[in-house]
Amino acid sequence: xxxxxxxxxxxxxxxxxxxxxxxxxxxxxxxxxxxxxxxxxxxxxxxxxxxxxxxxxxxxxxxxxxxxxxxxxxxxxxxxxxxxxxxxxxxxxxxxxxxxxxxxxxxxxxxxxxxxxxxxxxxxxxxxxxxxxxxxxxxxxxxxxxxxxxxxxxxxxxxxxxxxxxxxxxxxxxxxxxxxxxxxxxxxxxxxxxxxxxxxxxxxxxxxxxxxxxxxxxxxxxxxxxxxxxxxxxxxxxxxxxxxxxxxxxxxxxxxxxxxxxxxxxxxxxxxxxxxxxxxxxxxxxxxxxxxxxxxxxxxxxxxxxxxxxxxxxxxxxxxxxxxxxxxxxxxxxxxxxxxxxxxxxxxxxxxxxxxxxxxxxxxxxxxxxxxxxxxxxxxxxxxxxxxxxxxxxxxxxxxxxxxxxxx
Ligand SMILES: [Fe+2]
Ligand SMILES: [Fe+2]
Numbered sequence: 001x002x003x004x005x006x007x008x009x010x011x012x013x014x015x016x017x018x019x020x021x022x023x024x025x026x027x028x029x030x031x032x033x034x035x036x037x038x039x040x041x042x043x044x045x046x047x048x049x050x051x052x053x054x055x056x057x058x059x060x061x062x063x064x065x066x067x068x069x070x071x072x073x074x075x076x077x078x079x080x081x082x083x084x085x086x087x088x089x090x091x092x093x094x095x096x097x098x099x100x101x102x103x104x105x106x107x108x109x110x111x112x113x114x115x116x117x118x119x120x121x122x123x124x125x126x127x128x129x130x131x132x133x134x135x136x137x138x139x140x141x142x143x144x145x146x147x148x149x150x151x152x153x154x155x156x157x158x159x160x161x162x163x164x165x166x167x168x169x170x171x172x173x174x175x176x177x178x179x180x181x182x183x184x185x186x187x188x189x190x191x192x193x194x195x196x197x198x199x200x201x202x203x204x205x206x207x208x209x210x211x212x213x214x215x216x217x218x219x220x221x222x223x224x225x226x227x228x229x230x231x232x233x234x235x236x237x238x239x240x241x242x243x244x245x246x247x248x249x250x251x252x253x254x255x256x257x258x259x260x261x262x263x264x265x266x267x268x269x270x271x272x273x274x275x276x277x278x279x280x281x282x283x284x285x286x287x288x289x290x291x292x293x294x295x296x297x298x299x300x301x302x303x304x305x306x307x308x309x310x311x312x313x314x315x316x317x318x319x320x321x322x323x324x325x326x327x328x329x330x331x332x333x334x335x336x337x338x339x340x341x342x343x344x345x346x347x348x349x350x351x352x353x354x355x356x357x358x359x360x361x362x363x364x365x366x367x368x369x370x371x372x373x374x375x376x377x378x379x380x381x382x383x384x385x386x387x388x389x390x391x392x393x394x395x396x397x398x399x400x401x402x403x404x405x406x407x408x
Contacts, residue, residue, distance in 0.1 A: 177196040
């Protein structure tokens, strides 16, 4: 029996043939064809039909209809049951402890950051990202060379794009945390979830304020990020929200924040990221504590579905944040979209980002028992098993992580 993907694959010419056909099209049509072929490639990558089914509606909205790209508000139908606990049983001591830590670690986004700092995104002494984060030298063979001032403006665009995605991701985390608070069983878990709602609101506040008052630029949400957020928001299963947001998206965010924290020379952004990282590490730990016992009592079939789902999402997230919005602004019509994709994928900044992201994510999935023999070979093929023996998040994860980043 064929899966939907294998049937689709039989109808589509091999990659090299498709690329040689599209290369003959005029630039705009070539790039449009490249976008559609990329969506097909993404579909073919998903091996588990259950994951494909679960993500299909969000994929249609995000990738085909490009719902987030219009900049207009979008609505997602939520279907999860809201679980009330009239016994108020306080029987999850680890989460109760985390809730106390969360309360003590609260900070005020309006007063705990030095908002009076003047920020010039083009200042060569305090660059938002390092000059070699994305090396544009390979574009010289297409006759494209940016002078020093243009490259500074380009780097500022790229940094604004990254921070825009952080802001959109934080909005997703805010609503996911609210949904988890409603749907998670156990009163300690609900209390902690509520403290995360406040954390995420603060993250939206500080990223938005930085974008609005210091950079003056906001990009629309990346299509793939929209797919992930919509699929989590609409999935009725609380543990899938938990796994998707607390482990996968928060893990991704920690990697991205850590990479930028390490690299930026702009002091206000650095201190903002430091504060956010300390909160986010607590959120990932909540995911591990909240899921560990639950996953252990699932049937093998249910656990395998989550194992496959986490693996698919990890693979999807690996190479999917490619700053096409920056490409459209700077190079559309002059550089093939496929060339840009290769450039970003191979860039020093993106490689560092992937390494920082999976260094924590893989051990966290291992700690949850979600890297079993069925998926281990796929992590190995993707070169991710090198992180398997690494340390999973702990209660002190945030402080450890910041110390590690400072030492790097
Ligand atoms: Fe956050
Ligand atoms: Fe978070």
